[in-house]
Amino acid sequence: MKNYILAIIFVAITSIPLIAQTEVTPNNFFEKKAVNLQVTTSNISLGFKAISNFKLSTELDVGIASFNEDFIYNDYVIDLKVFYSIRKKEKTNLYAGSILGFEFINDPTFNLTSPFIGAIAGYEYYFGKKKRSGISIELGYIYGKKQYSKSYTANWGTVEYIGTFKNSPLFLGLGYSYYF
Amino acid sequence: MKKPFLSIAISAMLMLNVCSCEKEDLQFEADNISVKVIEGENWLHDFPLFLGINLKNPPQFVIWLEDTEGNYISTLFVTKKIATEAWMSNDGNRRKEALPHWCYQRGIIYDDGLYLPTKEKPLIDGISGATPKAGIELKVEPAAYLRQFVIKAEFNHSIDFNDAFPENANTGDSNYSGGDMGSGQPALVYSDLIDLDTNIKEYNLQLIGHSSADGTNGDIYEDLSSVTSADRIVKEIVVQIK
Numbered sequence: 001m002k003n004y005i006l007a008i009i010f011v012a013i014t015s016i017p018l019i020a021q022t023e024v025t026p027n028n029f030f031e032k033k034a035v036n037l038q039v040t041t042s043n044i045s046l047g048f049k050a051i052s053n054f055k056l057s058t059e060l061d062v063g064i065a066s067f068n069e070d071f072i073y074n075d076y077v078i079d080l081k082v083f084y085s086i087r088k089k090e091k092t093n094l095y096a097g098s099i100l101g102f103e104f105i106n107d108p109t110f111n112l113t114s115p116f117i118g119a120i121a122g123y124e125y126y127f128g129k130k131k132r133s134g135i136s137i138e139l140g141y142i143y144g145k146k147q148y149s150k151s152y153t154a155n156w157g158t159v160e161y162i163g164t165f166k167n168s169p170l171f172l173g174l175g176y177s178y179y180f
Numbered sequence: 181m182k183k184p185f186l187s188i189a190i191s192a193m194l195m196l197n198v199c200s201c202e203k204e205d206l207q208f209e210a211d212n213i214s215v216k217v218i219e220g221e222n223w224l225h226d227f228p229l230f231l232g233i234n235l236k237n238p239p240q241f242v243i244w245l246e247d248t249e250g251n252y253i254s255t256l257f258v259t260k261k262i263a264t265e266a267w268m269s270n271d272g273n274r275r276k277e278a279l280p281h282w283c284y285q286r287g288i289i290y291d292d293g294l295y296l297p298t299k300e301k302p303l304i305d306g307i308s309g310a311t312p313k314a315g316i317e318l319k320v321e322p323a324a325y326l327r328q329f330v331i332k333a334e335f336n337h338s339i340d341f342n343d344a345f346p347e348n349a350n351t352g353d354s355n356y357s358g359g360d361m362g363s364g365q366p367a368l369v370y371s372d373l374i375d376l377d378t379n380i381k382e383y384n385l386q387l388i389g390h391s392s393a394d395g396t397n398g399d400i401y402e403d404l405s406s407v408t409s410a411d412r413i414v415k416e417i418v419v420q421i422k
Contacts, residue, residue, distance in 0.1 A: 072266070072299075107260075147204045150307045152254075156245065157322040159256045162204055163309040 034134070038175035042066060042168060043077045049177060055085040057095070067105045067165070076104040081120065091131065096121040099140065105165060116144025116167050124177070132179045140171040206319040208422040211376070213320040215243060215256065215331060220415040223314065225337040238311040239335045239413050240275075242282045243318065246330040248373065252285045253329065255306030256318055263308030265299045274298075277358040277395030279334045281369050284398020315414075327376045333385055335413045336367035344406035345393055355406075357393040365410040367391040369400055370417050385417035 036047040036059060045063025059081040067075045079101025087094040099120050105112040120140030127133050144167040151160040208214060226234040240262050245253040260266055262279060274296050276283070283295035290298050297303040307318075322329065341347045341357075341364035349356040357363040370385035389400040390407060404411065 149204070150309065152305070152307050154254055154305065155323065156253050156326055157320060159254075159307055159321075160206060160319040161257055161307045161309060161316065162206055163312065163316075165310065166313075 032179045034177040034179040036061070036175055036177040038063075038136075038138075038173050040138075040173035041170055043075075044073070045077065045079075055088065057083045057085070057097075059083070061101075065103065067103055067167075074106050076106075078102055078104075079116075083120075083122070091126050093124045093126070093134075094122075095124070099142070099171070103144070103167070110148060110150055112146060112148050112165055114144055114146040114165050114167070116142050118142035118144075118171055120171060122173075124175075126179075134177040134179065136173075136175040136177065138171065138173040138175065141169055142167050142171045143169065206317060208319060210422060211321075212422045213322065213374070214418075214420040214422060215318040215320060216418045216420070217241075217243070217315040217317075217333070218415040218418065219315040220412040222337075222409050222412040223414070225340060225413075227339065236313075237337065238313055239337050240278045240311065241333060241335040242279050243331065243333045243417075244282060244285070244306070246285065246332060248328050248330065250285075250330070252287060253326075255282075255286065255303065256320060256331075257307045257309065257316065258282075258303060259311040260308045261311065263297055263303040263306075265297060265302070271361075273358070273361055275338070275358065275362075275395075277363045277366070277391075277393060278336045278338070279367050279391070280395040281367065281391040281398050281400060282332070282334050283395070285332075322376070328373065330371055330373050331383075331385060331419055333370045333414075333417055334367050334391060335370075335410070336363055336391075337365070337410065337413060338363060340364035340410055342406075342408045344408070351394075355393060358395065363393065365390075365407055366393040366401075368404075368407065368410055368413070370414070372419065374419060374421075376421065381421045383419040385419065387411060 030050045031053045032051045034049040036049050038045050038047060043063040043065035045061040047059050047061035049057060049059040051057040061079050063077050064073045065075040065077040066073045079099050081097060081099045083095040083097035085093055085095045097120060099118045101116055103114045103116060105114060118140050120138050122136050122138035124134045124136035145164055147162055147164050149162045151158060224236040224238055227237040229235050240259045242258040243256045245256060247253055274294055276294050276296060289295060290301060338361060345355050345357045345364045347360055357366060368390050369388055371388045372383045372385045374383060389402040390404060392399055
């Protein structure tokens with residue numbers, strides 16, 4: 001429960017810059033919004049992206065994932081990214097920021113919710129009529145680990161084990177965004 | 181523009197706090213048994229990915245109990261890839277040469293005629309876990325009737341080839357170990373008899389031999405002269421009676 005409360009606090013805090021630096025009216029708050037499909041080294045996610053007029057953007061992603069060595073996409077991930085545009089031109093955007101989220105790991109004998117944090121840099125290229133489409137590549141470092149305990153009991157006795165789930169540190173993602 | 185960075189930094193620190201969980205340890209009581217695997221210098225083994233990039237792979241291994249007559253009692257711990265057939269790009273190779281002594285001692289035959297758990301029927305009689313990057317510790321509480329028993333452990337790396345077990349050995353050769361994605365050096369088996377009715381409080385499992393190189397039987401081969409590096413996957417396996 002502590003994790004979920006902290007996650008809500010996190011979302012609230014990361015929303016402050018977007019809210020605090022502008023007069024909130026429907027016409028000027030966001031420069032662009034987009035839906036985003038991204039394939040990364042561990043998950044396939046759908047996201048909603050909002051780019052503000054102040055070089056900041058946020059992205060909320062929900063996806064299916066393959067964690068914990070089984071190479072089966074039966075896990076889930078939710079993450080929030082906050083980016084700052086380092087160099088933005090008409091057709092390109094070079095950006096960097098942070099990613100934070102939770103992984104929900106399903107295993108035949110246990111379930112685990114594990115938080116993670118990371119730093120990501122990305123490059124997006126806009127194309128099409130009115131530059132409504134964008135393809136992006138993101139590279140970053142992810143940190144996250146959580147201990148879990150497992151036990152098995154039978155008529156001969158009981159065995160217990162404490163294991164550690166650790167994120168793969170490499171984040172590499174390819175994405176497509178449609179802006180509206 | 182300072183405010184956004186400040187709030188991102190605060191958020192990052194907050195999440196780091198969430199991510200950096202306190203280390204939890206097994207809690208032992210009197211007569212509990214600790215089984216500790218201490219990794220050796222060859223615990224991690226290079227596995228080629230692409231473009232010359234290697235992945236540091238930990239071994240596949242299993243720890244289990246037998247009675248003093250050599251009958252299988254239960255698996256204590258087995259690595260997840262073996263327990264759930266969670267191999268990546270294995271092209272149907274189930275790696276029967278990985279831990280054959282345990283497979284045959286356990287004696288459960290699956291639909292394809294092999295003694296290995298499948299994706300559809302994963303191992304549930306014991307603990308399975310992601311292959312640890314270092315050694316592990318288990319807590320065992322044997323039932324009151326179980327006073328003498330044997331703890332066995334079997335370890336194996338894939339593509340751990342040497343001159344005695346080369347990659348190019350052919351099926352049917354005595355040193356065939358599963359082909360280009362096979363074992364190379366066969367699995368090694370460690371064992372010791374644990375007697376709770378003595379005053380001995382610590383045991384070190386002894387290396388008793390290697391398993392079948394191609395996984396076609398559950399025999400143990402005591403001649404270890406063809407093993408050149410696999411005997412350093414594990415430094416020691418310590419059993420302590422608390």
